Amino acid sequence: MRKFDEIRQLRRMVDSSILRMPGVMAVATGYKKVNGERTDELSVIVYVAKKLPLKRIPYFHAIPSSLKIRDLEVSTDIVEVGYYIPYSYTSYERPALGGVSIGHLNVTAGTLGGLVCGPACEEQDDSILILSNNHVLAATNKGSKGDYIVQPGPHDGGTCPDQCIGELERFVPIDFSENAINYVDCAVARPYDSGDVSFEIHDIGMPSLSETYTLTPGDVLKSLQVQKTGRTTEHTVGFVSAIDWKGSVLYDWTPAYFEQQIVVETLTPGTPVAEGGDSGSLVLTMDNKICGLLFAGPTSGEHFIANHIHEVFTRLDVKLCCAPTESVKGTEEKKILGDLRKLRDKLRVDKGLRKYFDLYGRHSGRFFNEMLRDRKLKGMMQEITIEGARLVRDRDAKLDAQTVALARRAIDVVAKKWKKDRGLVKDMEKVKKILNESEGRTLDQILQIVRKS
Secondary structure (H helix, E strand, O other): OHHHHHHHHHHHHHHHHHHOOOOEEEEEEEEEEEOOEEEEEEEEEEEEOOOOOHHHOOHHHOOOOEEEEOOEEEEEEEEEOOOOOOOOOOOOOOOEEEOOEEEEOOOOOEEOOEEEEOOOOOOOOOOEEEEEOHHHHOOOOOOOOOOEEEOOOHHHOOOOOOOEEEEEEEEOOOOOOOOOOEOOOOEEEEEOOHHHEEEEEOOOEOOOOOOOOOOOHHHHHOOOEEEEEEOOOEEEEEEEEEEEEEEEEEEOOEEEEEEEEEEEEEOOOOOOOOOOOOOOOEEEEOOOOEEEEEEEOOOOOOEEEEEEHHHHHHHHOOEOOOHHHHHHOOOHHHHHHHHHHHHHHHHHHOOOOHHHHHHHHHHHHHHHHHHHHOHHHHHHHHHHHHHHHHHHHOOOOOOOHHHHHHHHHHHHHHHHHOOOOHHHHHHHHHHHHHHHHHOOOOHHHHHHHHHHO
C-alpha cells in the first residue's frame, strides 16, 4: 500500500501535464499489463484514444516509458480505450440491477443498493427486499408502509403505475431531536415481482452472499480500497480513510447527528467518488463483500459517508439471502433451517472447507437470480436442500444417486445461462466432480472429500 500511495503522490504532480497531451483520455494508478496479462508491477496507467507507433508521435508529445520524481521511478502503461462517452443508470430497467435509479414517489431519485432477505430470523417467512436509504425509499421519515416505489426515480421519469417496482416495507427513522444520535439512514421496499429485480450490481457483478465484511482500524491504516455503483457517478473506487466519523448531515437544511460512520475518499483528487443521487449505493470490498451503505457526502464529491452494514442489517432486521434456505421458506420444511445454519457455520470456520464456503459466496447469487425466474430450478433447489438437511441430522445417512443427479442438473441449468462467466463454469465443474465422488457417502465422508479436493 505504501508504494501505491507514493505513486498517487507522484501523479498529483504530473497528472495535469499528462492529461494535456493530445489523445490522452485519462490516467490512473494500477498494475501494468504485458501482452494482456496483469503483472505485479504498479504503474501509472495512461488511457489514450488510439495507440500510435512512436515514430508517428512528436517527441514532445510522447508519453515516457517511466516517470521519475526525486527518488521514485514508476513505469507507465499505455492503454487504448477510444473515447469516453457519457452514460448513466437512470433509465427503466427490468430486471433492475443494483446501482440504478429508484425512489419514493415524493423524492427526486436515489440508488437501488441491492437485495436482502428478512427478517434476520430464518425460521420466519419474508421475501426478497430492496435495500436503500430512508431518504430515498421513505422520503426522510414521511413515507408509510405500502407507499409506491418507482424505478427509475421520479427525477428520471418514474411514475406509477408504469414504473412502479414495489412498495415501502419498513425504515429506521432518522431522529432530528436535540442530543439524538443516529447510526443509519436505511429502508427496504418489497418488489411486486421478485423477477423484476436482480442480485447483480452494475459494473461490479454478484456481491458475495456468504458473508459481509466489517471494516476495522487496520483497514484505515492500509487505505483499503472499496467500490460502489450509483445512479449518478456509476462505478467508482475509493479508499477507506475513517470508520468512526461523527458529525451532522443536513436534510433539507435540517441537521441530523450521526456517529460511527465510514468515510471513503476518492483515489484521484478532483474526481468525485460519489455525488447526489448515489445515495443508497452498497459499498463493497474489491472481492465483492458488502461493508457499507452510502448515504451522504460533501458537494465536492471527493469523499462520501456510509453506514456500517452490520448496523443496517441489525436495525432493519435483515440479512444476506441464501439460495438453499430461501428455497424452503414458506414450506413445512422451514424447520430444517437450523440444521443448515449449523453446517454453514462449520464451513465458515473450518480452514479446510473455507475455500468452498467462499466459492458458494461467489456464485450463489447466480443460482438465486435464476431461482427468481425459474420455478423448476427453485423446486430442484428445494429437494437438494431437504436432502442436505437430512444428511446433517442423520450422520449415518448417505447421499443417494437421485440427489446427485438432481444437483448436477441444477448446476447445468445455471452454468448454461451464465456460460460467459468462465469462473463460474470452471468452479461448477469442480463441484460436479465432488458430487460424483460423494454418492453413497455420509456427510462426514463428503467433507473429507472436499478437504482433499
